[in-house]
Amino acid sequence: MLDSLFLRLEELYPEMVEIRRELHSEPELSFQEVKTPKFIGDYLERLGIEVKRNVGGRGVIGVIKGAKPxxxxxxxxxxxxLPIEEETGLPFASKHKGIMHACGHDGHTAILLVLAKALAEHRDQLRGTIVLIHQFAEELAPGGAIEMIKDGCLDEVDVVFGTHLWSTMPLGKIGYRNGPIMANADRFDLVIHGRGGHGASPHETVDSIAVASSVVAQLQQIVSRNVNPLKAAVVTVGSFHSGSAFNVIADQAELTGTVRTFDSEVQELIIERIEQVTKGICDSMGATYTLDYKKGYPAVINDEEITNHFVKSVESVDDVSLFEMEPVMGGEDFAYYLQKVPGTFFFTGAGNKEKQIVYPHHHPKFDFDEKAMLYAAKCLAKAAIAYGERMEVNGNREVQSI
Known part of the structure; x- marks a missing residue:
């Protein structure tokens, strides 16, 4: 069946490109998706696939039941x-100002839709059931995954696979990893409260900018001086806003930032140290503060057995080369699926220097080599089918299939 399925995917590749480009031109922000889930649901229904809409809010589920157990x-x-103004100059660029598919989710959707079409055409040879999870709002916490799971998208699911097209990885490369592959993605909002006044009379004020600057400098010491150097962590202050006039000492300063970790103990250590550092500096300089720390997506932790299954299954797929990659400090709410059922998340190389496809994710000029969609579809298909055929149901007992 795989030879026939792969051949069909190659035949359907132009349709995959067409779908990707249509979706790219009509992007929708997280929690505001209307046209996209309708497009997905309508496409799957035309294939005769069982469809559930509004799963967890705006998600879509497709179910393909094979003829064999x-x-x-x-x-x-x-x-x-994403809320980004597109600067690619592509003929199918976003039609909506300030909104862009700058992370490849248009490609992810096209991959799964066309793979669904190929799988539906092979129902009579398919063993088990394929559940197609089309998820909304990955880019903005709390994300769509957790609500879709609450609404039953993983009910009766034995294993889950997912991939991310990756523009900074060369086309044809497939990156996998046992254990943590993406990080906890937390956010903090910190407001320093001083006492404003005239710029000519600093002795009568508590300069919030001076206090906040000291806090920023000391936060940079947390990872280098408090975290075990054998464990990865990031503390980044991404914005610093204060003041409105050259001769006024600002009453308050606002900082926002992110913390990335893989280990929950390291995560808790950093939270504690942010609080201690901020309090110590504010106390010593006569200021107060308000800290709002939000834990974001948990770390994406791949199941060892399923990852090994993926590698063994996919290593024979033509035109791709597998390698064990380093963890990525970015976050992904695929983590929630892996907390419920075993599975693995992998990266599909989609960069191409010859075509000048070199910009990173979330960049206004982001793009990916569309051929990567075909490679990703084949890898997902091979892993899913191989797992479905790995065990054969015999009454109430499972026996290894031959």
Whole structure:
């Protein structure tokens, strides 16, 4: 079946490109998706696939039941865009000012839709059930995954696979990893409260900018001086806003930032140290503060057995080369699926220097080599089918299939 399925995917590749480009031109922000889930649901229904809409809010689920008994495998793709003004100059660029598919989710959706079409055409040879999870709002916490899970998208699912097209990885490369592959993605909002006044009379004020600057400098010491150097962590202050006039000492300063970790103990250590550092500096300089720390997506932790299955299954796929990659400090709410069922998340190389496809994710000029969609579809198909055929149901007992 795989030879026939792969051939069909190659035949359908132009349709995959067409879908991607249509979705790219009509991006929708997280929690605001309307046209995209309708497009997905309508497409799947035309294929005769069982469809559930509004899952967890705006998600779409498709279910393909094979003619033979077997496991239930879920495949996930996200479909939201970002609040970025596109600068690619592509003929299919975003039609909506300030909104862009700058992370490849248009490609993820096209991959899963066309793979669904190919799988639906092979129902009579398919063992088990394929659940197609089309997820909304990956880009903005709390994300769509957790609500879709609450609404039953993983009910009766045995294993889950997902991928991310990755523009900074060369086309044809497939990156996998056992254990943590993406980080906890937290956010903090910190407001320093001083006492404003005239710029000519600093002795009568508590300069919030001076206090906040000291806080920023000391926060940079947390990872280098408090975290075990064998464990990865990031503390980044991403914005610093204060003041409105050259001769006024600002009453308050606002800082926002992110913390990235893989280990929950390291995460808690950093939270504690942010609080201690800020309090110590504010106390010593006569200021007060308000800290709002939000834990974001948990770390994406791949199941060892399923990751090994993925590698063994995919290593024979033509035109791709697998390698064990380093963890990525970015966050992903695919983590929630992996907390419920075993699975693995992998990266599909989509960069191409010859075509000048070199910009990173979330960049206004982001793009990816569309051929990567075909490679990703084949890898997902091979892993899913191989897992479905791995076990054969015999009454109430499972026996290894031959």
């Amino acid at each position: 077997g496991k239930t495998v879920a495949l996930r793709a996200d479909f939201d865009a």
